[in-house]
Amino acid sequence: MTVPLPVELQALAAETRTITVLTGAGMSAESGVPTFRDAQTGLWARVDPADLATPHAWESDPALVWAWYQWRAGLVRRAQPNDGHFALARWAAHADVRVVTQNVDDLHERAGSEVASHLHGSLFAPRCSECGTPADSVEPLDDPVERLDPPDCDRCGGLIRPGAVWFGEAMPSEPLERAMECAQTCDLMLVVGTSGVVYPAAGLPGLAREAGATVVEINPEPTGISEQADHVWRTTAAVGLELLAPR
Incomplete structure (x- = not known):
């Protein structure tokens, strides 16, 4: 029509x-x-995305949060x-x-x-969680994993965090x-x-x-x-x- x-x-x-x-x-x-919540399938179906997209989640388990964001980045990269x-x-x-x-x-x-x-x-503009220095984009995940260690910052050694703004974050x-x-x-x-x-x-x-x-x-x-x-x-x-x- x-x-x-x-x-x-x-x-x-x-x-x-x-x-x-x-x-x-x-x-x-x-x-x-997929929307923020629609991305919760398979391995991630049991996890509330609002519990992952927070500074507290990052502080508690950065490998869990990093794995989820790289999975989301993979979903985006398969879209056109x-x-x-x-x-x-x-x-x-x-x-x-x-x-x-x-x-x-x-x-x-x-x-x-x-x-x-x-x-x-x-999702494609990660930065250091400590000094804020922009980092190279990491290859997204095609298949979900439960945990993935984030890379280290070349400048200060801090952990590279996802570039999305989290709930409760300015x-x-x-x-x-x-x-x-x-x-x-x-x-x-x-x-x-x-x-x-x-x-x-x-x-x-x-x-x-x-x-x-x-x-x-x-x-x-x-x-x-x-x-x-x-x-x-x-x-x-x-x-x-x-x-x-x-x-």
Whole structure:
């Protein structure tokens, strides 16, 4: 079934030159990336992910946490960017497109986009748990293991930790500041595949509107962002962005 592109959105896409795109889990779901909890299968089915994605879990058993994150990274690497990811990369040839994502995968990058901000970190940007020095990405696991010792930091000898932001952990200031700058300096903000309930990401569309931008939500279901949006398009990320992006 073909989803018609609203005329007013077509005009916005053609005329706007500074665009910020906030993407959430719905963007990656169309690529087959399992959600945070859907990844709990097989060996990990008996473990609550919220118990693994915390500073306390890391302090208690870093080998357990590292094994789980490398397994998640393996799931992501087996997924491929979808039409929505490729559409944003294509759009960047015609306008200043800034991608701000809540996703910890690398699908935007693999499609050819430069990501302005990974608000919740990235599975592929590990760093030292002691000194914070970025580390080389480690080869993800194809098969789950219950424990896997994390590598040591080349600089201080501390353990390399996953690059995702954990529950109960402060979000790094630099990605948030970049995201806020992108929201406050764009003419058009697209909010794609996000529930709009997780802050501070959920506050970015409001910042954009306050700065004078037009806010467009692309999501098949109503969200916490819907009432803030100037335009709402009930379609998926892959379908909507492919139709919206100039060629």
